[in-house]
Each structure stands twice: as C-alpha cells, then as structure tokens.
Amino acid sequence: MATQIENSNELEYEKIAWGTSLPVPSVQELVRNDTKEVPPRYVQNNDNRPVILFEPSQESAEIPIINFSLLADGDEDERNKLHLACKEWGFFQILNHGITEEVIQKVKTAVSGFFELPLTEKKKYAMEEDDLHGYGQAFVHSEEQTLEWSDIMFLIIYPLKSRKTIVWPELPGFKEAVEEYSKNVERVRDEILGNMSLLLGLERDRLKEMHVEMKHAVRMNYYPPCPNPDLVLGIGPHSDATSITLLLQDDDVTGLQINHKQKWLPVNPIPNAILVNVGDCLEIWSNGMYKSIEHRAVTNKEKVRISVATTVFPADTTELEPVETMISEQHPSMYKRVKFLDLIKHGMAKTMDGKIFIEYAKEEDNQRP
Numbered sequence: 001m002a003t004q005i006e007n008s009n010e011l012e013y014e015k016i017a018w019g020t021s022l023p024v025p026s027v028q029e030l031v032r033n034d035t036k037e038v039p040p041r042y043v044q045n046n047d048n049r050p051v052i053l054f055e056p057s058q059e060s061a062e063i064p065i066i067n068f069s070l071l072a073d074g075d076e077d078e079r080n081k082l083h084l085a086c087k088e089w090g091f092f093q094i095l096n097h098g099i100t101e102e103v104i105q106k107v108k109t110a111v112s113g114f115f116e117l118p119l120t121e122k123k124k125y126a127m128e129e130d131d132l133h134g135y136g137q138a139f140v141h142s143e144e145q146t147l148e149w150s151d152i153m154f155l156i157i158y159p160l161k162s163r164k165t166i167v168w169p170e171l172p173g174f175k176e177a178v179e180e181y182s183k184n185v186e187r188v189r190d191e192i193l194g195n196m197s198l199l200l201g202l203e204r205d206r207l208k209e210m211h212v213e214m215k216h217a218v219r220m221n222y223y224p225p226c227p228n229p230d231l232v233l234g235i236g237p238h239s240d241a242t243s244i245t246l247l248l249q250d251d252d253v254t255g256l257q258i259n260h261k262q263k264w265l266p267v268n269p270i271p272n273a274i275l276v277n278v279g280d281c282l283e284i285w286s287n288g289m290y291k292s293i294e295h296r297a298v299t300n301k302e303k304v305r306i307s308v309a310t311t312v313f314p315a316d317t318t319e320l321e322p323v324e325t326m327i328s329e330q331h332p333s334m335y336k337r338v339k340f341l342d343l344i345k346h347g348m349a350k351t352m353d354g355k356i357f358i359e360y361a362k363e364e365d366n367q368r369p
C-alpha cells in the first residue's frame with residue numbers, strides 16, 4: 001500500500017490502492033429530486049431483476065441462529081451449530097452477543113444522520129478515484145455499466161494507522177458511536193474466528209494470526225426508496241472478499257437476499273441481531289468446506305433501508321491458501337496460493353458479480369466445491 005499524508009492534520013494513513021472506480025451520481029439525490037422513474041443506467045437486465053416479496057418468508061426462518069453467549073462459554077452443541085451454519089448456509093444470525101441496544105441504536109442514528117446531510121456536506125468526504133476510503137460508490141468501471149440503487153460510506157476502523165480521518169464526518173457523536181460499536185464488534189469477531197479455528201482443527205488464535213494484520217472496516221449502506229424496485233438492485237449478486245462480514249440490518253425493512261440452493265431467499269431482520277457471513281478468504285482457508293455465499297440487496301417503494309456492514313480482511317501481503325488440516329488425499333487443495341492484494345485487484349477490475357474473487361483463486365484443474 002502507498003502511504004499518504006493527510007492535508008488537514010498531517011497524519012499518515014494507508015491508501016486502499018485496490019483499483020479505480022468512476023464517480024457516479026448520488027442515488028439519494030435522484031430520489032430527493034422527485035424522480036418518478038428509474039434512469040436507464042440503473043435498470044437491470046431481465047435475468048438480474050429481483051422478485052420482491054412483501055410478506056416475511058417462512059424459509060428465512062430456517063437461517064441458523066447462534067446463541068453467542070453459549071458459544072463464548074465453550075458449549076460444544078453451539079459450536080457444532082456454527083459448523084453446520086458455515087458449511088450448509090454460509091450465513092447465520094447471532095443473538096445474546098452482549099452489544100447493548102443503546103450502542104446499536106447510537107451507531108444507527110449516527111449513520112442515518114450522515115446520510116441526511118446535504119449533498120454538499122457529504123461530498124466533503126467523497127472517495128478519490130483510486131482510494132476506497134469515504135463516501136460514494138465502488139466497482140464502477142465504465143459509463144455503460146449498470147449502476148446500483150445505493151450510496152455508501154466506507155471507513156477503515158482498525159488498525160488505527162489505516163484510518164483516513166479526513167473522510168470521517170465531522171458530525172456530533174458520529175466518531176464516538178462508530179468507535180464504540182466497532183470495539184464491541186471486535187470482541188464478537190474474535191470469538192467467532194476463535195471457534196472457527198477450533199472447528200478447522202487449528203489452535204484457537206490461528207485464523208486471526210493468518211490475517212498477518214487484521215483489517216476491520218465499516219461499510220455504511222443507504223438504499224433510498226425506488227419507484228420501480230422490480231427493475232433495480234441495491235447491490236448486485238456477489239460474495240465478500242473478506243474472512244467474515246458482520247451485518248447490522250435495518251430492523252424494519254427486509255432487503256438482503258441470499259442465494260441458497262439456487263433460490264434467492266430474503267433474510268428477515270431480527271431486532272438487534274448481527275448477521276454473519278463467511279467470506280472468500282475463509283472459504284479458501286477451509287478448502288471449500290465453508291462457503292462464501294452470493295447475496296444481493298433489493299429495494300422497495302416506500303422506505304429507506306440502512307445497513308452497517310463490518311468487513312474483516314487480511315493485510316494486502318497475506319498469502320491465502322487452504323490450511324494443512326483441510327488437505328488430504330481425499331480432499332486435495334482446491335485453491336492456488338494467492339496474495340490477498342492480487343485477489344482484490346482482480347475483483348476490483350471487474351463489475352462486482354457473483355464469486356469473481358473465488359473463481360480467480362480456484363485451481364485450474366478443480367471444480368467448484
């Protein structure tokens with residue numbers, strides 16, 4: 001990574017030099033200007049258009065729920081539930097995680113407050129074309145590309161040296177709310193990774209150590225109402241180039257869908273729950289036993305939807321490959337050794353679609369796990 005100097009306070013930060021992305025209009029501003037129809041650049045082709053379900057899905061209730069308190073106490077049954085969730089679903093909800101409702105509501109209020117600022121204020125924190133820190137959009141590579149019906153704010157939280165503080169909004173209480181929530185999530189993150197390490201036959205801290213330097217970022221997503229939600233996607237189908245992602249959903253609006261057994265399944269929010277998903281790095285480390293699952297976000301006509309995703313990923317120089325405990329004569333390595341920076345640059349150079357990161361890491365002679 002290149003080291004940059006911030007003009008405002010001369011603190012160093014690490015540029016997220018993963019590729020370039022073109023600036024695009026704010027979707028929130030399109031809606032504020034009373035757009036009555038979807039602009040052509042946002043209309044998905046027929047194959048990608050979502051089916052919008054207005055009633056809670058019964059199948060969504062099958063998504064595994066993990067009692068974090070039991071997991072942290074070393075309960076073997078709960079750890080086995082975690083194993084099955086990672087293996088069969090790639091997604092699970094956690095309850096009893098110890099993050100108070102007050103902390104959760106404070107970060108939701110802070111994020112909502114940022115997006116409600118005038119556009120001129122938000123633009124003060126805009127992403128640069130070659131740096132992912134800040135407000136805007138990512139993965140936009142051409143003027144012909146179909147755009148997503150969302151705006152984002154992306155901030156590195158840990159390590160501190162990686163923060164670009166000039167793109168942290170100067171909004172009363174914002175920094176404190178994000179830091180307090182992130183500190184709590186850090187504890188949850190480490191407990192989940194520790195249990196995953198044990199399930200992979202490793203020492204408890206091994207997965208954490210394999211990151212070399214663990215990066216912890218927050219992606220804040222704003223999905224405005226859409227006049228034709230059946231024509232657009234808030235975020236297109238993709239898997240996450242992370243080890244794990246921890247998502248705080250909007251309690252009142254269902255929008256996330258996961259691709260489970262070739263069917264798009266809505267994930268009904270559970271108040272104050274945290275939704276966790278397996279990322280591509282963990283799929284590689286587990287030699288495909290744990291799956292990173294495609295997911296997408298849909299929109300609706302009436303309501304704003306806001307979510308807060310904590311993404312956990314390794315240092316750029318980290319080399320990813322299956323751990324030794326997951327390789328045998330019966331289960332040879334299904335992924336080549338790949339540097340995380342090469343993996344992420346490959347994906348950033350393309351439209352975010354499907355499992356583009358994993359396909360890059362696949363051994364040429366092997367089939368999909």
